[in-house]
Amino acid sequence: MSNRLGAEFLGTFWLVFGGCGSAVLAAGIPDLGIGFAGVALAFGLTVLTMAYAVGHISGGHFNPAVTLGLWAGGRVPTSDILPYWIAQVVGAIAAAFVLYVIASGHAEFALSTGFAANGFGEHSPAGYSLLAALAAEIVLTFFFLLIIMGVTDKRAPAGFAPLAIGLALTLIHLISIPVTNTSVNPARSTGQALFVGGWALAQLWLFWVAPLIGGVLGGIVYKWLGDEKG
Secondary structure, rough: HHHHHHHHHHHHHHHHHHHHHHHHHHHOOOOOOOOOHHHHHHHHHHHHHHHHHHHHHOOOOHHHHHHHHHHHHOOOOOHHHEEEEEHHHHHHHHHHHHHHHHHHOOOOOHHOOOOOOOHHHHHHOOOOHHHHHHHHHHHHHHHHHHHHHHOOOOOOOOOOOHHHHHHHHHHHHHHHHHHOOOOHHHHHHHHHHHOOHHHHOOOOOOOHHHHHHHHHHHHHHHHHHHOOOO
16 A cells, blocks of 8 residues: 555656646746646646556556546545545645745746636636536546546556546646636645635635546446446
């Protein structure tokens, strides 16, 4: 278990540091910024690389919604949920801390600019409502779990799961960065919200509730869909 939790910590750290780091450090540089597409690709690459690196140790969840969804789909025992969640959240917070140390080295850095935190309403990048954010996070996490369950099915082509999962996360970010800054991952949301405080902590509930609902639904639906007896 200690090895698996270490892998989840490192994988989640890399996801948050790489994805949120690209948003905070590289997306807004005048003329050279990587923009939404670059941030989306960065998130996908973090999952792809760590799934190949440590996925064989822990399963490569790096996300409480993925852990819960895999449990709902019959792939993860109940006893794994809480330890995995703790490792994932601690990894996300550690990454947010390191990112803060780096970002605060710039004279114009301010947490008030968002620090890649997730939000809705006036804190949505494009001003989307609570209902829009809720729908986006549930639906996108649902399909993320459906994809994860499918590509890791023993009947799926071997060796391609991390690539498909990384591309799926890239697509998810391309769709929803303007809506919520894209969560689909409560740990990722928690790390950034703890540093931003205020509105980010007040809105954090949605970025736990919606991804967890979507994850459970995705796990249940794939369990039914992929049932060989069906």
